[in-house]
Amino acid sequence: MKKLLLIAWKEITQRFTDPFILLLAIATPLTITALIKLSFGDVVLDRGTPDTKIAVGIVNQDRGGPWGNFGQTFVRVIIPGPETVEPPNRSETRFSQKTWFLSNDWHFALFAGRELKDEAQARRLVEREELTAALLIPPNFSQALATEGATVKVYINGRDSVRGIAFQITAETLANMISTSEVTVRTTVKALSSYPEVRTQLHHGWLNEPLTDLAIAAVQPEANPIKVQRISNVSSLVRLELTHYLAAAIAVLWIGFTGLVGSASLLQERAQGTLQRMYITPTRMEIILGGKTLGTYLLGLLQMAALIGGMDAVERILSSGPRQGPQINLLGLSMLALAVVTAATGFGVAIAGLARTYTQAANYGRAALMLMALVGGLFLPVELFPQPLQALSRVTFHYWALDGYWKLALGGNALSILPHALILGAMGLLFFALGGWLLRRRLGFS
Amino acid sequence: MAEIITVRKLSKRYHLPDGPLALNELDLHVQEGEIFSLLGPNGAGKTTLIAVLCGLFPPTSGEAIIAGYNVVQNPLAVKQIIGVVPEEIALYPQLTGRQNLRYFGQLYGLGGQELDKATADVLAVIGLTDRASDKVAHYSSGMKRRLNVGVGLLHKPRIVLLDEPTLGLDPESRRRILDLVLQLKQEGATILYTTHYMEEAQELSDRVGIIHHGQIIALGTPEELIQTMRGEDTLRLHIGTAKVSPSVLEAWQQVRGVKQVLLEGEVITISLPHAAEVLPEILRLADQAGLSVSSLMVQQPNLETVFLRLTGQRLTGATE
Numbered sequence: 001m002k003k004l005l006l007i008a009w010k011e012i013t014q015r016f017t018d019p020f021i022l023l024l025a026i027a028t029p030l031t032i033t034a035l036i037k038l039s040f041g042d043v044v045l046d047r048g049t050p051d052t053k054i055a056v057g058i059v060n061q062d063r064g065g066p067w068g069n070f071g072q073t074f075v076r077v078i079i080p081g082p083e084t085v086e087p088p089n090r091s092e093t094r095f096s097q098k099t100w101f102l103s104n105d106w107h108f109a110l111f112a113g114r115e116l117k118d119e120a121q122a123r124r125l126v127e128r129e130e131l132t133a134a135l136l137i138p139p140n141f142s143q144a145l146a147t148e149g150a151t152v153k154v155y156i157n158g159r160d161s162v163r164g165i166a167f168q169i170t171a172e173t174l175a176n177m178i179s180t181s182e183v184t185v186r187t188t189v190k191a192l193s194s195y196p197e198v199r200t201q202l203h204h205g206w207l208n209e210p211l212t213d214l215a216i217a218a219v220q221p222e223a224n225p226i227k228v229q230r231i232s233n234v235s236s237l238v239r240l241e242l243t244h245y246l247a248a249a250i251a252v253l254w255i256g257f258t259g260l261v262g263s264a265s266l267l268q269e270r271a272q273g274t275l276q277r278m279y280i281t282p283t284r285m286e287i288i289l290g291g292k293t294l295g296t297y298l299l300g301l302l303q304m305a306a307l308i309g310g311m312d313a314v315e316r317i318l319s320s321g322p323r324q325g326p327q328i329n330l331l332g333l334s335m336l337a338l339a340v341v342t343a344a345t346g347f348g349v350a351i352a353g354l355a356r357t358y359t360q361a362a363n364y365g366r367a368a369l370m371l372m373a374l375v376g377g378l379f380l381p382v383e384l385f386p387q388p389l390q391a392l393s394r395v396t397f398h399y400w401a402l403d404g405y406w407k408l409a410l411g412g413n414a415l416s417i418l419p420h421a422l423i424l425g426a427m428g429l430l431f432f433a434l435g436g437w438l439l440r441r442r443l444g445f446s
Numbered sequence: 447m448a449e450i451i452t453v454r455k456l457s458k459r460y461h462l463p464d465g466p467l468a469l470n471e472l473d474l475h476v477q478e479g480e481i482f483s484l485l486g487p488n489g490a491g492k493t494t495l496i497a498v499l500c501g502l503f504p505p506t507s508g509e510a511i512i513a514g515y516n517v518v519q520n521p522l523a524v525k526q527i528i529g530v531v532p533e534e535i536a537l538y539p540q541l542t543g544r545q546n547l548r549y550f551g552q553l554y555g556l557g558g559q560e561l562d563k564a565t566a567d568v569l570a571v572i573g574l575t576d577r578a579s580d581k582v583a584h585y586s587s588g589m590k591r592r593l594n595v596g597v598g599l600l601h602k603p604r605i606v607l608l609d610e611p612t613l614g615l616d617p618e619s620r621r622r623i624l625d626l627v628l629q630l631k632q633e634g635a636t637i638l639y640t641t642h643y644m645e646e647a648q649e650l651s652d653r654v655g656i657i658h659h660g661q662i663i664a665l666g667t668p669e670e671l672i673q674t675m676r677g678e679d680t681l682r683l684h685i686g687t688a689k690v691s692p693s694v695l696e697a698w699q700q701v702r703g704v705k706q707v708l709l710e711g712e713v714i715t716i717s718l719p720h721a722a723e724v725l726p727e728i729l730r731l732a733d734q735a736g737l738s739v740s741s742l743m744v745q746q747p748n749l750e751t752v753f754l755r756l757t758g759q760r761l762t763g764a765t766e
Contacts, residue, residue: 006552014540273536277597280500281553282525 003283004291011262011295012302025303029254030310033247053112054163057134059122060115065142070178074137074152077174079113111167126155133157133167145178247315248409249378251307252401255344256369258303262296263348263435264361270443271358289439293349293432300341308333332414336404339424343397346431353438372396377403400424450605450636451476451499456508457660458494468494470660471508476638481631483647484640485749486657487759492640493533494660496609499638500530512605526555529603533610533640535594539583543574543593546582547600554601564600571626572596588619595623605636612646624650644749654749658757668749675747675755678705679721683714683732684741690714694735701727708758717755 015021058078062071116122122134136153144150154171156164266289269275278288351368355361373379375389376398382390393399404420453474459467469491476482484492497503499510501521509516515523537546547565556564569575572592582590595611608627612620627637627650641647647654648668656664656671664671690709698707698716701724706717718724721744732739745751753759 003553006549010538010541010549013545014538018540273532273534274538276502277530277532277536277550278553280502280525280528280530281550282522282555283553284522 003287004294007278007288007291008295008298011265011292012299015262015299016302025254025258026306026310029250029307030314032250033311034314036246054110054132054167055130056111056113056167057116057122057125057131058113058137059117059119059134060137061118061139062137062141063139063143065145068142070142070145070150071137073178074135074171074174075115078111078135078170079115111170122155126157129157131157133164135167135171245381247311248402248405249373251304251311252340252398252405253369253373253378254307255300255304255340256347256373256398257366258300259296259341259344259346259348260351260365260369261348261362262299263293263345263352264355264358264365265296266292266352266439266443267355267358267361275443285440285443289436293345296348297341297345300345301337304337304341308337328408329413332404332408332412332417335414335421336401336408336417336424339404339421339428340397340401342428343401343424343431344428346428346435347397349435349439350431351435353435353442356442373398375399376401397424397427400427448478449475450478450513451482451638452511453495453499454509456495456498456510457506458491458498458503459506462506468660469498469505469508472657472661474655474662476636477652478636479631479634480652481627481637481639481650483651483654484638484657485642485644485647485654485753486640487642490642490657491660492657493609495657496530496532496607496638496640499524500528500607501525527604529598529601529606531595531598531606531608531611533613535587535590537582537590537593537597540581542579542581543585543589544569544578546593547578547597550597551600556601564602568596568600571599571629573622587614588616591615592619592622595626599626599630603635605638606630608637608639610640610642612641612643644753648749656749656753656756658753663756664752671749671752672747675751677719678717678747678751678755679719680745680747680751680754681716681718681721681725681728682743682745683716683728683739684712685714685732685737686712686740688737690737691735694731694737697731697735698728701731706755706758708754715754717751 015025056078058075060071060075062069064071116125116134119136122131122136125131126134134155136155138144138151138153141150141152152171152175154164154168156168266275269278269292275288279285347369348365351361351365355364373396375393376382376396377385377393378398382393382399385393400420400423404417404424407416407420451474453472455471455473456469457467457471458469459465472491472495474495484495486492494503498505499512499517501517501524504518509518511517512524513527515527517524538549541549544565547568548561551561551564566575569578572595574589574593574596577585577589582593585593591611591614595608598606598608611627612623615623624646627639631637637650639647639650651668653666654664654668654671655662664674695707695709695714698704698714701718703720703724704716704718706715708715708717716728725742725744729739729742
């Protein structure tokens with residue numbers, strides 16, 4: 001045991017006293033993170049899936065107004081179905097007739113919507129996380145739109161707030177379209193009323209009632225925008241920014257490199273004769289391999305800690321506003337870090353076992369890591385991939401590492417990333433077993 | 447003196463079943479307290495023998511016993527009592543000289559004050575006390591070679607296996623290492639020393655084994671081996687780049703007393719007794735063949751002569 005720790009300590013000393021390695025392992029990823037932060041700032045990344053629709057609900061209590069039921073427009077767009085293909089009925093406005101096709105637009109197609117009976121049901125389903133969000137349209141919506149201005153409410157499940165916010169944005173877009181349309185009509189009527197003939201008809205009440213109301217409203221000084229009020233069922237919303245995503249991805253990528261380089265250094269030591277020199281001391285090969293691997297593992301953990309701490313510092317220094325989102329669960333993060341480093345170190349041992357030389361291990365290993373990083377979603381969210389590639393991503397440790405981090409960032413705890421930790425740990429053990437067996441054969445010592 | 451290293455019919459074939467045979471049923475017996483040199487060219491099997499003795503590779507057949515322990519069956523016990531200085535410099539360049547010594551010392555089980563003292567002693571012996579805190583990457587090749595030796599001696603082993611420890615060294619560093627080996631012998635260590643420098647073997651050794659193609663082909667004290675060549679001189683003729691025809695080599699071979707004629711590049715080596723007596727005849731034949739002799743040298747017998755006589759090859763530059 002003493003020798004095992006000695007060898008592990010030598011690994012750490014050797015690498016942490018090398019400025020070049022420190023530059024490459026710690027300073028480089030932090031610099032990249034800072035550059036990304038400076039370039040992209042607070043860009044929010046939606047991890048919503050085009051393939052897996054976001055479950056939302058809509059409560060339409062709108063009783064309609066002078067020009068029809070605008071609430072029904074929301075229903076038609078958010079709950080696309082066979083009925084939306086049919087022409088709108090007479091009670092709906094020309095606007096809704098023109099907007100039913102929007103349900104085929106890509107961002108509205110993100111949602112799997114259902115109509116709910118009342119506000120209580122909407123709240124309940126959102127709180128139970130059966131729905132990501134729900135839209136509430138009040139009874140006086142269309143009426144208020146013509147007079148003092150309307151308000152709709154959006155309930156959002158805070159644990160899945162990115163998707164919830166996506167729904168809110170969609171609702172706002174739709175509301176703006178309705179509001180803009182109404183303003184356009186008002187402006188047109190106002191312009192028309194400047195003509196003496198039209199004014200005479202208005203004066204004598206020769207126009208029909210809705211048009212008269214509209215004309216009266218049109219001469220009011222202010223338009224009536226629709227307000228979308230967001231209500232979350234958790235106290236603070238999680239804002240997942242692009243920089244957070246990439247920072248986590250960079251950390252996972254770099255840990256992979258550390259595991260690879262550390263484990264492949266066995267082959268480097270063999271080439272420089274120090275592995276043989278260790279072996280001709282009264283030290284068993286298992287102790288030597290174990291010590292080297294332990295050293296690499298501890299180096300990975302130290303690097304992970306340095307990167308997490310460093311990236312947090314970069315975030316604090318470069319962020320303009322107050323810190324968003326809940327505190328990340330430290331127990332969960334520690335579990336995930338241990339598991340990720342296990343998988344990365346194991347992967348390095350397996351590559352070292354497969355390769356003949358250090359150069360071969362480094363080159364092939366780096367290529368494999370980059371490919372796994374790409375498939376595993378480190379550069380692009382896997383949800384954007386076609387289905388077969390999404391399935392393939394599950395065989396990479398990068399996917400489980402990043403997905404676990406997301407779960408934690410969205411407010412998950414140690415229990416919620418336990419499957420991730422177990423899968424990563426199992427991957428690591430599998431790699432260790434394969435690499436250890438190959439290395440013993442490859443090194444050829446007695 | 448007791449026998450401390452016993453090697454019986456030891457064979458090592460790399461890449462079974464048809465790979466090269468590095469050791470071919472080699473027999474060797476080294477007495478406690480002696481310096482035994484294995485003299486042979488590159489590829490003769492010296493390094494393979496050291497590797498098998500220190501447990502790096504298992505032999506294909508045969509057995510090796512060190513201080514009563516079989517190297518295959520009891521490798522850890524063997525490793526505890528031997529010190530090995532490998533041919534290649536096997537050090538961590540990113541660590542300092544002292545860190546290297548302490549690291550390997552701890553792997554040998556040293557610790558505390560014992561390790562401190564051993565490190566300080568070795569640094570003094572190899573003359574690196576002043577540079578102990580420098581990274582090995584900044585050492586000269588001579589300093590690295592000395593540290594390489596020092597690591598093998600740190601735990602004061604009873605038996606020291608030195609594999610070409612002076613390879614590529616400057617004269618001063620080589621002298622230091624040779625003196626160190628003699629000092630180790632005075633302190634009672636047994637030394638198995640491999641080299642292809644015949645002067646080193648001749649100066650250091652109590653006994654010399656000449657190894658060729660994985661076998662010991664001659665064994666004895668340097669004097670005994672040279673004695674077998676007594677009365678036999680070596681004549682070296684430098685003939686430049688001129689082309690030497692087989693007929694002139696045959697003519698020299700026919701000169702009275704000539705035992706061997708060897709052409710290597712620009713040098714013709716002729717083994718014969720009493721070179722001075724037939725030198726005019728040899729030069730006449732060279733002149734007749736149109737060869738211009740730029741220099742000639744007559745050597746008294748030495749270990750290289752012995753090797754040359756036994757193998758038909760010179761020590762330096764000969765390969766398997």
